[in-house]
């Protein structure tokens with residue numbers, strides 16, 4: 136029993152590292168837990184930033200885990216007959232373990248400024264009154280779709296021909312299903328009907344809280360045709376787990392055709408017996424290209 | 427130091443392991459699921475008839491168990507599956523798929539769907555009193571009255587299968603009922619069957635209890651189906667049995683009849699103005715739309731439709747706000763119980779009724795429609811009314827010479843669709859919120 140606790144603590148860095156490696160390098164099964172492929176060119180730096188932070192904290196995690204193990208192993212009272220010695224600090228060591236993390240953290244902070252600004256502050260702009268993009272009178276690109284989080288579903292709306300939301304020509308989308316054209320910068324507006332939700336499309340590296348009473352603006356570009364998962368990333372109530380949606384990236388002409396179908400549905404003035412629903416099992420929630 | 431040296435970590439390790447094991451093994455005892463009786467309705471009958479309803483409640487429960495099975499093994503009554511016309515209403519296979527404990531197989535097919543997705547609101551028996559119900563507004567639906575609000579059939583008729591399915595796929599905006607659109611088609615079909623099954627079971631339960639309260643002398647020990655008669659008076663026994671079977675068949679027939687009673691809506695000419703579609707159209711289209719909306723507005727406030735009496739002059743739902751829906755009236759007004767009288771309603775709350783709430787006419791400026799926002803949905807709401815609520819059906823010409831023409835209904839639809847975009851009148855926006863009657 137003497138070395139039990141030290142071995143138990145050794146499991147932390149060993150199993151932790153093993154789980155990360157398994158998550159990164161297995162492609163299926165319960166251990167495959169890495170990010171889905173990123174399809175958003177505007178978010179590539181998020182992945183890079185994530186990898187750098189993971190590598191740095193990984194080194195610290197393993198080093199501290201091993202240090203704890205070593206101390207427990209060597210100084211276990213059952214076998215270590217030496218009496219304890221009390222040390223009153225070491226200035227030089229303390230200096231280094233303050234300076235090095237400070238440098239690392241400040242470097243990270245400076246590096247992430249730009250990434251943060253790109254995904255949160257530098258909203259895509261479009262030409263203003265002079266019709267030329269890149270001049271001083273550029274105006275923010277208006278949101279072309281709206282997602283409203285609601286206990287426990289996503290309600291979707293697209294701007295109509297006037298390119299503005301909240302006008303009579305808005306197009307009502309299908310519940311829990313957001314479509315967008317590939318290769319196009321999309322600006323969206325998020326809001327909540329009740330409590331905090333967080334709109335998360337892992338494949339786009341897009342995650343943003345929905346705050347009751349405010350509008351959040353997000354933007355992205357989807358470059359790969361397919362059907363991806365939307366999830367709620369903020370525990371929002373007893374049905375939080377139900378808030379799963381589908382994000383479909385499709386070629387622009389198919390997207391226009393989809394909007395046209397929605398429009399026809401929205402303006403229906405005739406009773407038509409419900410058309411047979413497409414079996415949703417066929418469009419599984421993975422990266423299978425849809426057609 | 428000595429204390430530390432002598433200390434052995436053995437006991438500590440063992441205690442930890444035991445604690446972990448105990449916490450894994452305990453709390454696993456799940457009570458067997460059972461259908462609870464409609465005690466709220468029994469209480470009302472008790473007040474009506476002056477008899478103790480308990481024997482009838484118990485007997486009804488065992489008759490139902492015989493025919494409809496249990497939450498773990500629901501059965502579609504044999505007499506219905508043997509009837510050609512009624513057999514297709516609910517499939518036993520789908521019932522089994524939707525019922526029982528939550529489980530799934532290697533291919534990720536889910537079973538026990540009702541308990542996975544619905545039960546925390548609608549409860550095992552479908553009475554709308556699940557663990558989360560009292561936190562929700564409006565309350566989840568009690569299926570057992572067999573009344574459904576949003577459907578394509580006239581008031582008083584059952585919904586079609588597609589109507590129920592649509593509620594599951596689209597969810598009900600403005601309520602806590604979410605969309606289950608991303609479930610597999612088979613799952614949705616199974617859940618639809620199960621909801622219909624619970625509705626039929628619940629309605630049969632009500633009718634049998636009603637029958638017992640009105641026809642039998644329960645205090646003298648009379649029964650709906652008396653096994654003693656089997657020997658002594660087989661004819662009487664057969665009569666009793668037939669009566670029960672007829673009740674079940676009648677309820678089931680009301681469901682199969684729904685498909686043929688669908689309100690057929692024929693579209694107006696394609697160039698008939700439509701809000702949204704024509705809002706930014708040609709000058710002429712806009713003028714026609716403007717005239718249509720104006721006509722809709724005057725119908726809304728007019729004598730025939732009189733929508734404003736409930737929905738208010740501002741259409742914000744602030745007209746008549748002190749009424750109740752049929753689910754509440756069932757055990758309050760109909761039992762001569764004042765829903766506002768705390769002491770009076772307490773016995774009902776004790777047996778599971780939820781605190782009564784007023785039914786509020788919809789705020790028609792919010793653009794949120796529970797039954798769908800397509801023009802055809804609004805048309806259905808107007809000409810059918812909304813079952814289980816005070817919202818009446820508007821009569822249609824020529825059947826009802828006093829009613830509206832279909833064009834006038836489409837004008838009303840245009841007016842409704844325009845409301846969320848219309849500026850509220852100067853007058854009411856100048857009244858500060860704290861001075862309004864219904865802020």
Ligand SMILES: [Cu+2]
Pocket residue numbers: 284331332333367368369370371375378
């Ligand atoms: Cu949520």
